[in-house]
Amino acid sequence: MLNHKQCDAFLAVAETGSFDLAASRLCITASAITLRVQSLEKNLGHMLIVRERPCRVTKAGQSLLHYLQHSRLLEHRLMQDLTGQSATTFYQVNIATNADSLATWLLPLLKPTLIEHKIVVHFQVDDQSKTHHLMQAGLVNACISTESNAMKGCVTQLLGQMTYRMVATPEFIEKWFHQGFNREAFRCAPAIIYNNKDHLHHDVMLQQFGLTCESYPHYYIPSSHAFAEAIFLGLGFGFVPDYQIAERIQMGELVEILPETRCNLHLYWHHWKQQSEILNTLSDVLFTQAGQVMNTFKY
Known part of the structure; x- marks a missing residue:
């Protein structure tokens, strides 16, 4: 069985890229984070984190990261189904995008959905040819990329062109x-x-x-x-x-x-086949409206 505290420590390091930032997130010491990650690696018999700046996950670490993130999504969906969503609860998603999309069409397109469904987004910005690597590393739930090929376990949809x-x-x-x-x-x-x-x-x-x-x-x-x-x-x-x-x-x-x-520049939306209803909603909005919005100022 996976140890909950060890997995939380690993997840925090993988998502922040730092043992110190992971410690701040979990309100414990960096040495405690290190010990928990080391114990998890020992129990699984695999190196999970490459100790660089920023830290990155190994191939084994990617498998665990994907499992933990999907488990978190399933848990969140279960809690919503069982208890409902309170008026003050916001759902967080992590999306990687190129800077030009974020600065132009993306936020105006998503605004009504974000407000209606109480969604907050943690955006990570990178070159459009690199954003899918952030998803591959398990650092985001979905991404906008120029990569047309879907990764294993993912779905790719053409959004339009800039x-x-x-x-x-x-x-x-x-x-x-x-x-x-x-x-x-x-x-x-x-x-x-x-x-x-x-x-x-x-x-x-x-x-x-x-x-x-x-x-x-x-x-x-x-x-x-x-x-x-x-x-x-x-x-x-x-x-x-x-x-x-x-x-x-x-x-x-x-x-x-x-x-x-x-x-x-052709842009594609990458997301996991198994994802939350909230991400399904965002995916539907992007897939049905992004192309039209990007073409608004064509001449």
């Missing part, structure tokens, strides 16, 4: 591209890039002009709102989703550069 265009202000174009959109101009003009995981801009510059990221000046601005604002202010040029820029392009405040480099 279109990204390379844009800049007319003033920026006049200053840096007055002789055309050529290799020399792109070598000198400052670019706006989200972070070092964002390869869209670098890939286009390499494919179109043979320029590596070391060949041109660029900002790293790891905030969707600040990223777009930097382009709106004329600090640089970069790829921004239609949802944030369609009206500005129509009004002439932004100009699309190199339309042939336009990128359509």
Whole structure:
């Protein structure tokens, strides 16, 4: 039989990535967390946690983590069925998403459902090509990802696509591209890039002009709102989703550069086959409405 306290300690470390944070969550000492995890590993005969910063679970740890999280969901569902949900009870879910979705269409879409069903969401933000790893590691219940293949025990559904265009202000174009959109101009003009995981801009510059990221000046601005604002202010040029820029392009405040480099990013919703009714509700909302919302500002 699994020891309840040992499993709680393991779950806390796996979800927080730290023995110290796990100790704070459970209101015990870090040494007590360590002893409980070590005892659990000894009892099961497997290493469960790789002691790194942040900590990560092993393959055996992933199996246990998935079991414990599913057990927690089943317990929560049973308690709701037996006792009902009180007026002050909120249901928590953990979702991984890319920053642009969170900054644009995701929250407005989910808002009515979150309020009606008293749901709070702990969002984890990562590059859209990496979010499914957070789910694979058992750190979230569901995720939005560009990965189209479903993991074992999961369901994947296409939500829709976000279109990204390379844009800049007319003033920026006049200053840096007055002789055309050529290799020399792109070598000198400052670019706006989200972070070092964002390869869209670098890939286009390499494919179109043979320029590596070391060949041109660029900002790293790891905030969707600040990223777009930097382009709106004329600090640089970069790829921004239609949802944030369609009206500005129509009004002439932004100009699309190199339309042939336009990128359509397909987004998928990943969730476990066995999940709570609350997550089923969120999945239904996303599956039926996300595509339409993402296309709201198409032109």
